[in-house]
Amino acid sequence: MGINDRKARQQEEIKQQIIAESWHIIAEEGWQALSIRRIADAIEYSVPVIYKHFENKEAIQEYFIKDGFAKLTEEMRQIQTASDDERIREIAYSYWRFAASRTAHYRIMFSLGIPHCETVNSVAEMKQMSDMMRVAIEKLAQSHRQEHTDIYLKLKTFWSMLHGFISIELLSNTVIPAEPTPVFKDAIESFMYTLINKK
Amino acid sequence: MGINDRKARQQEEIKQQIIAESWHIIAEEGWQALSIRRIADAIEYSVPVIYKHFENKEAIQEYFIKDGFAKLTEEMRQIQTASDDERIREIAYSYWRFAASRTAHYRIMFSLGIPHCETVNSVAEMKQMSDMMRVAIEKLAQSHRQEHTDIYLKLKTFWSMLHGFISIELLSNTVIPAEPTPVFKDAIESFMYTLINKK
DNA sequence: TTACTTTTGATAACACTGTTAACAAAATGT
DNA sequence: ACATTTTGTTAACAGTGTTATCAAAAGTAA
Numbered sequence: 001m002g003i004n005d006r007k008a009r010q011q012e013e014i015k016q017q018i019i020a021e022s023w024h025i026i027a028e029e030g031w032q033a034l035s036i037r038r039i040a041d042a043i044e045y046s047v048p049v050i051y052k053h054f055e056n057k058e059a060i061q062e063y064f065i066k067d068g069f070a071k072l073t074e075e076m077r078q079i080q081t082a083s084d085d086e087r088i089r090e091i092a093y094s095y096w097r098f099a100a101s102r103t104a105h106y107r108i109m110f111s112l113g114i115p116h117c118e119t120v121n122s123v124a125e126m127k128q129m130s131d132m133m134r135v136a137i138e139k140l141a142q143s144h145r146q147e148h149t150d151i152y153l154k155l156k157t158f159w160s161m162l163h164g165f166i167s168i169e170l171l172s173n174t175v176i177p178a179e180p181t182p183v184f185k186d187a188i189e190s191f192m193y194t195l196i197n198k199k
Numbered sequence: 200m201g202i203n204d205r206k207a208r209q210q211e212e213i214k215q216q217i218i219a220e221s222w223h224i225i226a227e228e229g230w231q232a233l234s235i236r237r238i239a240d241a242i243e244y245s246v247p248v249i250y251k252h253f254e255n256k257e258a259i260q261e262y263f264i265k266d267g268f269a270k271l272t273e274e275m276r277q278i279q280t281a282s283d284d285e286r287i288r289e290i291a292y293s294y295w296r297f298a299a300s301r302t303a304h305y306r307i308m309f310s311l312g313i314p315h316c317e318t319v320n321s322v323a324e325m326k327q328m329s330d331m332m333r334v335a336i337e338k339l340a341q342s343h344r345q346e347h348t349d350i351y352l353k354l355k356t357f358w359s360m361l362h363g364f365i366s367i368e369l370l371s372n373t374v375i376p377a378e379p380t381p382v383f384k385d386a387i388e389s390f391m392y393t394l395i396n397k398k
Numbered sequence: 399t400t401a402c403t404t405t406t407g408a409t410a411a412c413a414c415t416g417t418t419a420a421c422a423a424a425a426t427g428t
Numbered sequence: 429a430c431a432t433t434t435t436g437t438t439a440a441c442a443g444t445g446t447t448a449t450c451a452a453a454a455g456t457a458a
Contacts, residue, residue, distance in 0.1 A: 007405085007454095036445060046408045048447075057445065110366065111310065153382045156367060160386070164363020167309065168355060183352045187359070194389045206425095206434085235416060245437050247418075256416065 015053040017043045022060060031061075031108055061108060068109040069125035072098050076132050084140040085192065091136055092162060092188045093180050099166040100176040107170065110163065133158055137195065144196045154195055161187055214252040216242045221259060230260075230307055260307060267308040268324035271297050275331050283339045284391065290335055291361060291387045292379050298365040299375040305365065332357055336394065343395045353394055360386055 021042035025034050036057060040047045054060050075098055079090045099106040121127050134155045141149045165184050169176050180188075220241035224233050235256060239246045253259050274297055278289045298305040320326050333354045340348045364383050368375050379387075 035443080037443085047445090048409095049407065051446075052406085110370075153385060156364075156382050157386050157389075160363035160367050161360060162363070163366050164359035164361070165355075167362050167366060168359050171309075183355050186352060187356050190356075190389070190393045194392070234414080236414085246416090247438095248436065250417075251435085 011053075014043065014045065014049065018050055018053055018060075019063065023064070026064075026108070027104055030104065031111070034060075064105065065109050066123060066125040068102070068105045069123070069129050071102070071105070073125065073129045073132060076129070084136070084143045085196075088136045088140050088158075088192060089188060091133060092158075092184075095162045096166070096176075096180040096184060097178070099169075100178050103170070103176055106166065110167070130155060130159065140192070141195060146196065149195065158191060161191060210252075213242065213244065213248065217249055217252055217259075218262065222263070225263075225307070226303055229303065230310070233259075263304065264308050265322065265324040267301070267304045268322070268328050270301070270304070272324065272328045272331060275328070283335070283342045287335045287339050287357075287391060288387060290332060291357075291383075294361045295365070295375075295379040295383060296377070298368075299377050302369070302375055306369065309362065309366070329354060329358065339391070340394060345395065348394065357390060360390060 018039055022034055022039055024042070025038055034057075036047055036050055039050055043049075054063070072095070075094050076091055079087065079094060081087045081090055121130075134151060137154050137158060138151050141147070141151065141154070165187065166176070217238055221233055221238055223241070224237055233256075235246055235249055238249055242248075253262070271294070274293050275290055278286065278293060280286045280289055320329075333350060336353050336357060337350050340346070340350065340353070364386065365375070
């Protein structure tokens, strides 16, 4: 039945339009400017059509959260470095650059206003990212004969540091510098130092 | 003119009622459940009365943000410790306990969803808190003959760490443990170590 | 081609939201 | 007792997310 295939394609196209136009609005005017009616206007369909593709507005937010983590993971995946030391540094830097270049996206991903997700590990896209970090930390620990480090402890610390710096940056409403600041770099070096050297 | 005094008192009481009832709703059902009409119902006045005391809803949020930082600073101020080492540790712990015991308040203070404040230093209550942290770091650095450390760099790192850990904790929707976790404590010790010992 | 069925989409409503203009009533000053 | 200011209310405007109801288009079978 080619007819059903075509229908599925057409529906999928509408969904992609919803996503594209939504992002258009968000990028231009922020998440708070996004309303179902504005999406409907933009895609030139009536309001209830949107509810055929997203259960509610929160589901749209959820989509962008997952999408954000997927994009972040993708950027991290493209890192090519010689040493394990370099790798974890570059992961940190690409995290910073992501927050700097896609600030609107980052804000949505970590908006603590509305509780949305269950556990970090239950969201596949989040887990992918944290896995990538974990492996990098693991490798660095191993290559410096630190097999007995608590990796999950270090992973949590690592992510907390990254997000902490970005958050504080986001508090003052100025644009995040495109490249990691010295403060940030310094903290990453400290983290790596305590990871490599036994206590 | 005692009449004007009484009027001022009555108006002030209404304002306090607005604050109290607002907080009642927030504590019970979260920030998103707070609406002007619900406040009006609770204080048994009509809606426009609220606008006599707060310019708009954002002003109410702003009030709670400032109030939160004031309360946090107050808790930090009550710390009594023997050594400078102990002090910075206790500041970190009281930060954790604040976030754990007043999670709803903490969420409002750092909700990155709606941009609200200018610079950190322009909000007096924020500055108070960061000053308190800065002095503690300064003292610790001095008492270990580290006069040439960049205090602002360390302050930013310190706060980023604290907020980073809490944020990650807030992501997974479970309750924050009342007492600082080992991961958190470990990170604080690391921070203090790099602060005390020259690079 | 006609009749029936399913899918698809639009209209319009419901119950909210923040905000404010217009007005009535109470309190105060003369 | 009258005029004025203060105080608070009603009712509306323009928007929000969400959904029940219904019409039209598309597909299926005779």
